[in-house]
Amino acid sequence: MIRKTIRSSLPALLLGLSSLIVAAAPDPSGSAIEQASLAGTQQLEGALFHVQGLALEPTRIWVTSIDQPNRKAYLHEFDRASGTQLRRLDLTDGARYHPGGISVSGGSIWVPVAELRPNSSATLVEIDTKSLKVRRKIHVPDHLGCVAASGDTLVAGNWDSKLLYVFDLSRDAPPRTVRNPSATSYQDIKFVGDQLVAGGSQTLWSGTLDWIDWPSMQLKRTLRTGAIGPVRPLGRGGPFTGEGMAIEGRDLYVLPEDGPSRLFRFRLEGTG
Numbered sequence: 001m002i003r004k005t006i007r008s009s010l011p012a013l014l015l016g017l018s019s020l021i022v023a024a025a026p027d028p029s030g031s032a033i034e035q036a037s038l039a040g041t042q043q044l045e046g047a048l049f050h051v052q053g054l055a056l057e058p059t060r061i062w063v064t065s066i067d068q069p070n071r072k073a074y075l076h077e078f079d080r081a082s083g084t085q086l087r088r089l090d091l092t093d094g095a096r097y098h099p100g101g102i103s104v105s106g107g108s109i110w111v112p113v114a115e116l117r118p119n120s121s122a123t124l125v126e127i128d129t130k131s132l133k134v135r136r137k138i139h140v141p142d143h144l145g146c147v148a149a150s151g152d153t154l155v156a157g158n159w160d161s162k163l164l165y166v167f168d169l170s171r172d173a174p175p176r177t178v179r180n181p182s183a184t185s186y187q188d189i190k191f192v193g194d195q196l197v198a199g200g201s202q203t204l205w206s207g208t209l210d211w212i213d214w215p216s217m218q219l220k221r222t223l224r225t226g227a228i229g230p231v232r233p234l235g236r237g238g239p240f241t242g243e244g245m246a247i248e249g250r251d252l253y254v255l256p257e258d259g260p261s262r263l264f265r266f267r268l269e270g271t272g
Contacts, residue, residue: 032240033209034223036252036266044078046085048259053102053146053188054244055109056080056253057129061263062109063244063255064091064099066116073099073113075127083263089132093123101146101157101188101244108135110154112144118159119143124167140165140175146198150191161186161200164217181219184208188245195220199241199254207239209252223268228256240264 032038049065049072056062061078073091078084091099091113100112109129114122122144126135140156144165147156154167157180165175180186184207186200196214201207204227211221225240244255252266 033225033252033266035269036223037269039251039265039267041265042083042263044083044085044255044259044261044263046076046078046259047088048076048261049074050258051243051255051261052099053111054246054253054255054263055102055104055190056246056248057104060086060129062102062104062129063261064102064111065259066098068116071097073097075099075102075109075111075132077132087132089127091125096121096123098143098145100144101186103147103149103190104129105149105151105191108149110147110149112147112156114143114145117143124154124156138167146186146189148189148191148196148198153191155189155191155196157186157189157198161189161198178217181212181217182208182210182222184210186210187241187243190245190247192247197245197247199225199245201239201242203239205239207241209241209245 049067051065053064059080061080063076065074075089075091076085077087079086093113095115096113098114098116102109102111107129108126111125112122113125120143122140124138128135143159144156147154152169156165161180163177164180165177167175184200184202186198189196189198194214196212199209207225209223213220227239238256240254240256242256246253250268252268254264255261
């Protein structure tokens with residue numbers, strides 16, 4: 001993922017420039033993802049813009065993307081078997097047009113939609129996965145770029161995930177904040193059992209996949225990741241964990257390319 005601090009200053013110019021840089025750069029890690037092997041890829045058939053988040057259900061693939069030139073935020077639904085796009089929801093909210101990393105919990109998909117600048121504002125949007133109707137909105141006076149959901153608990157990262165906001169939806173109380181235990185700028189974060197699994201970038205060509213103990217927020221395991229290879233037409237290279245990320249058991253799924261996008265599946269060696 002191109003760091004948000006770079007994107008916000010000269011968005012169009014730097015996005016194009018960084019694509020060329022990433023395309024020419026070798027993979028510095030020597031492998032795609034530490035302690036993982038590529039198990040397959042799946043083409044997603046349908047229009048995607050700059051990919052931001054990924055979530056999986058048994059029959060569905062959910063993706064968020066930002067159409068930056070037109071300042072539009074989208075949630076996309078794909079059929080998991082065929083990769084065909086089924087529905088697309090416009091989540092643009094005035095100055096808030098940056099959708100982030102997403103999570104599915106209890107029949108809802110949670111999407112942060114924020115202004116594309118730090119120290120700004122965001123709305124956590126809860127959407128019914130069947131009807132795509134909005135169930136609720138939570139307004140936050142900060143940029144939020146990713147969210148993990150489990151029951152009444154939400155954990156959301158702000159700009160570059162320097163701070164993590166912890167929400168208890170069962171209580172009428174403001175969220176508490178904790179420092180990110182890693183130097184990684186998380187793009188997608190998920191609850192997996194009694195841990196949080198988070199993926200993001202550290203540079204244009206590297207990132208990490210981290211396991212964080214919940215609720216102590218202690219970093220337990222880190223896997224380093226390299227970059228997706230040369231940029232493809234209409235796509236973009238970058239760290240494998242720099243955009244959408246989801247995990248099911250020992251299978252890690254990442255969506256590191258802009259549309260047209262491929263869903264990469266890696267098999268992890270061991271568990272977190």
